[in-house]
Amino acid sequence: MMLHAQVYRLHRTASTLRRTSTAVGSLERLCSCIVYKLAETWPPQHPSALFSGKMVDDAKDRYRLPTNVRPRHYDLTVRTDLEELKFDGYVTVHLDILEETRTIQFHVLKLKLEQAKLTSPSLNGPIVQHGSEITFDEDDERATMNLSTTLPAGTTAELRFEFESELLGSLTGYYRSSWECQGKTSYYALTHFEPTAARRAFPCWDEPALKATYTMQMVSRAHTVNLANMSVHSESIYAPHPDPDSDVAAWLSQKLPEGRHEMWKVTTFQKTPLISTYIVAWANGPFSFLEAAYTSPLTSKTCPLRIYATPDLVHQAQFALDIARRAMPIYEQVFDIEYPLPKLDFLVANDFNIGAMENWGLITGRTTAFLVDPLRGKLLDKKGVTYTVCHEIAHMWFGNITTMDWWDTVYLKEGFARLVGETIIAGKLFPEWRLRQGFVRSEMVAAMRADAKLSSHPIEVECPDAKMANQIFDAMSYDKGATILRMLSGYVTEEKFLKGASLYLKKHLYGNAVTKDLWRGVAEASGMDVPRIMDNWVKKTGFPIVQVTELDGGIRVRQDRFLETGPADPKDNETIWSIPLTILAIDGGGKASVDRAVLLDEREKVVSVDTSKPFKLNAGTIGMYRVLYGPERLAKIAQEAAKRNSVFSLEDRLGLLLDALVLSKAGYSLASSVLTLYNILRDEEDRMIWLTMADGISEMSSVWFEQGDIVENLDKFCRDLFGPIVKRLGTDYSEDEDIEVRQLRTAAIQRAARAGDSHVVDHILSLFNKATATGDDTCIPPDLVTITYEIAVKYGGRKEWDVVEGIITTAKTPQVKRAAMVALGATRDRDLQEETWSYIMTKARDQDLYSYFAGLQGNPTARHFLAEKFKADYDTLHTRTAHNFRLQHLVWFSFTMLSSMKDYEETAAFFKDRDTSTFSMSRDQALESIEARAAWVERSSEDLRQWFEKMAEE
Incomplete structure (x- = not known):
């Protein structure tokens, strides 16, 4: 019934705002969303008395373009002027008229449209549209062309527009990115359209199902490089002529002022296959490239690969290019489909909204996504680049x-x-x-x-x-x-x-x-x-917890929805999932077998299992569910997992550790039981088990960050676990050492340092001081750069903060730069925290905001500071992220690590009267996280204190 009241109040508010069409439009759209959700959620016995079926359909469909007209092909010409920081162009959209119509709707946003002309074989002549015949709805990001005559169904038409706009630093649409070249700031331009920003670059039908083909032309300064989805078909220098021999030459002759001898070139690209607007892409700038090729295992054809970047960065792109060369033939074999385009390019961008984007034939991404120092790139950097390249290539199919x-x-x-x-x-x-x-x-x-x-x-x-x-x-x-x-x-x-x-x-x-x-x-x-x-x-939302009760000759398994705040209320516990139980059982001879046939597709079921022998559900931790055993069974499973040659796989043991932590947080078990399990596994040798235990201790420290005695005990526990590993493995790295040893050493040093191990902290500070004194950072192993900057700022003062702040602008690799950004927030000095915030607000690139926020969030002494600064500068941050929808991430970083109901109430009050439509999910998730953390603190603080007291006595 709350939704009914919301509808009424919103309609009433709209009625008081008749003069503000934008506000009314926004409220009406919100009402429509609520109406549609009401129609979905009303029980069948409640007739939709207030809303007809047609109204529901209208609410659902108003955000989609009408289906009376469909684009078939775009002839698109874009001119980029990197000196004036603007672009213009023209597009002819070839349309199929599927239903008789006198209106054509399409998407457009933040573009100035001119010279609209419609031609069709069904018309006696072209229709030239003026501004009064095209209406714009900026809220719905579309325009409507009202025609003076009817277009019959089954015919075709061509709609031509000229358009222009500025090249903004918006990280979306067609935008500019900057780089430092010979002491001055220079620019290049690229597109980012996903999900709905192609309409910012050219008038189009900007929905994924409205695929069309494209023939692209780019006009640019002659010394720059043009890139697009397809290979170059032709390229020529534009020369003014009184009788232009092409459409683009005629257009340019009108656009370029007489008497100015500027060199422009025209690049024409091959026609694309059918493609959605969000993966159309182009770019223009002074790019350099590395190239390779691979041979298709299906057709034996050779496909060229290139990776483009500004000249100062391209030497770091070889690793990404090698990954692409190796991965492409594997994808063809896996899918049994040849990559269909004639080339695949990558473009590295200094300013980018997300990690990377799978534009067909022209994958784009930020520097950290594709660049690795060829000599000092750390393993984590190489992993990140590999994940990104393989992820984006998967999208090619x-x-x-x-x-x-x-x-x-x-x-x-x-x-x-x-x-x-x-x-x-x-x-x-x-x-x-x-x-x-x-x-x-x-x-x-x-x-x-x-x-x-x-x-x-x-x-x-x-x-x-x-x-x-x-x-x-x-x-x-x-x-x-x-x-x-x-x-x-x-x-x-x-x-x-x-x-x-x-x-x-x-x-x-x-x-x-x-x-x-x-x-x-x-x-x-x-x-x-x-x-x-x-x-x-x-x-359905959520996933289940499966509770195991032992019976004579078997087990009873019951599924309910799992929530981090504890058992779900009946109204939130209606879904029945089909759960592959995947039961691992061990026979009398110690041999393991896995039964994959048992499916829990009802609330409860009895399953035949020999409970006198070890068994475990969710073998391999394949299923997305938690398992709750009785205390005795859990102890037996833990004992089996702790054996050196346990029949439980690494995935099984990881699942046990992860379940233990989360079930404790939700109140199904004691928080101390998690630490007991970690203590049992202190002789474990596998790196991933150690990392999982370290993550668990870190999460508990984070939740209890305002209870100093518990944090200190958790830090001591962490030092006791990881300090010996550092002593055993040492702090020196070798190129030929086992990868698992390398990763375990790095993890142990990081965890021990963050827990305040004096030996490890002193070693890290000595590395930083030596690098600072000599100006040579090669004394810092690449795998320790991040923790070194963090510890230096945490334990240092003005001097260390200044050094790290300087690294942001002088770093040789994007990974080192990001490490410095995050580390800047590690300071415990309030004045330096203020300077960090000032740096964020005045000097940080928009794409890097979340790195600085992550640094402050990870610093317990700065969490409330970050929340208050976000509130104070909310309007500025909202404006900075208006075009790229990144405010949702800043909301998450700013509030989700708070741990008291007071924080919950203050955060909820702050957002109460603000428009949160672009980040409502992040707001709700942050509030729920605070609530769950506060409940854990309230429920388990005394339990942890008693456990540590008992440990101290032993």
Whole structure:
């Protein structure tokens, strides 16, 4: 009933704002969203007395363009002027008229349109439109052309526009990026259109299902390089002529002033295949490149690969190019589909909104996504570049060849790319990285952390407009999408899953698809009823906890929704998932077997298991669910896991550790039981187990950051665990050492230093002081750069802060620069925290804001400072991020690590009367995180104190 009241109040508010059309439009759209959700959620016995079915349809469809007209091909010409920092051009859109109409709607935003002309074989002559005949709705980001005559169904038309705009530093649409060249700031330009920003660069039908082909021309200063989705067809220098011999020459002759002898060139690109607007791309600038090629294993054709960057950075791009060269043929073999374009380029950008973007044939991304120092690049940097390159290449098939029909199923590309690209394919390139095991403690953790909140949302979520589309590029689409696809892969086998993906792609080549199309492909490959198993994982919010009760001759298993705040209320506990229980059992001879056939698809079920022998649910931690055992069974499982040659796999042991921490946080077990488990495993040798324990201790320290005695005891516990590892492995690195030894040493040094181990801290400070004194930072091992800067700022003062601040502008690699950005927030001095904030507000690039916020968030002494500064400068931050929707991330960093109900109330009060439509999900998640952390502190503080007292006595 609350929604009914909201509708009434919003309509009443709208009625008082008749003179403010923008406000009324916004309120009406919000009402429509609520109306649509009401129609979805009303029980069947409640007739929709207030709203007709047609109104519901209108509410759902008003954000989509009408279907009476569809684009078939774009002839697009764009001129870039990097000296004047503007662009202009013209486009002819070839249209199919599917229904009789006298109006044409299309998307456009922040563009000045001129010279609108419509021609059609059905018309006696062209229709030239003037401003009064085109209406603009900036809220819905579209324009409507009202025609003086009717276009008949079944005919075609051509719509031509001229357009122009400034090149802003907006990180979206067609925008400018800057770099320092010979002591001055220079610029280049590139596009970023996902999800709904192509309309900022040219008038278009900006929806993923409205695919068309493109013929692209770029006009630019003669000394610059033009890039686009396709290969260059021709390139020539423009020469003024009284009788121009081409359309672009005639257009330029009108645009360029007489008497100015400027050299412009025209680059024409090959025609694209059918492509969605969000992966159309182009760029212009003084780029240099590295090149390679690969041979298709399917056709034996050679495909050229290039990576472009500004001349000062391109030498760091070789590693990314090598990854692409190695990965491309593997993708062709896995999908059994040749990469269809004639080339694949990458472009490295100094200013970029996200990590990277899969534009077809022209992948773009920030410096940290593609660059690695060829001599001193650390392993973590190489892993990050590998993940990014493999992720974006996965999209060349999953997303670009076959595209989701609408943004509500964006997981079809993002979840898939995270699993197949970052885990399966990257794992084939570097098996020694053990990425399949790493998935459990990274992507799976991220998915379950976000989905354990009431404020979560289904993977498939209603996505009416741009504000919502930008918010769902989140852990649900990426990490939960990947996690449930991994679960499906484990259930049907990876071979059949990838075969099903190939069938899915082949059936929807150059088209669009929805979830059921992928399920059909996997069902065909596996012979299983995939929709029955998977639909609720995609369509419903949350995931289950499975409670195990032992019986004579078996176990009773019960599923309920898991929430980090504790057992769910009945109204939030209605979903029944189909859960692959995947039971690992051990026989009398100690041999393990896995039963993959048991599916828990009802609330409770009794399963036959020999409880006299060790057993464990969710073998391999494949399923996205928590398991709650009785204390005695959990102790037996822990004892088995602690054995040197345990039958439990690494994934099993990781799952046990992760379940223990989260179940404690939700109140199902004591917080002290987590530390007891860690203590049992202190003889563990595997790096991932140690990292998982370190993460657990860090999370507890973070939650209890305002209880100094508990934090100090947790730090001491951490020092006792990791200090001996540092002593055993030492602090020196060798190029030929085992990769696991290298990673464990790095992790142990980081954890011991953050816990205040004096020996480790002194060593790190000596590295920093030596680098500062000599001006040579090669004394700092690449793997320790991040922790060295952080510790130097944390334990230092003005001098150390100034040194790190200077590194931001002088760093030789983007990774070192980012390490300095994060470290700047580690200071415990309030005056230096103020200077850090001043730096953020006056000098930081917009794309780097979250790095500085992350540094302050990670510093317990700066968390309340960060929250208060965000509130004080909210309007400025809102303006800075208005074009790129990044405010949602800043909200998360600013508030999610607070741990008291007082913080909750103050945060909720701050946002109460503000427009949070572009970041409402982040706001709700932050508030729920504060609530869960505060409850854990209230419930478990005394338990932890007693455990530490007992440990001190032993």
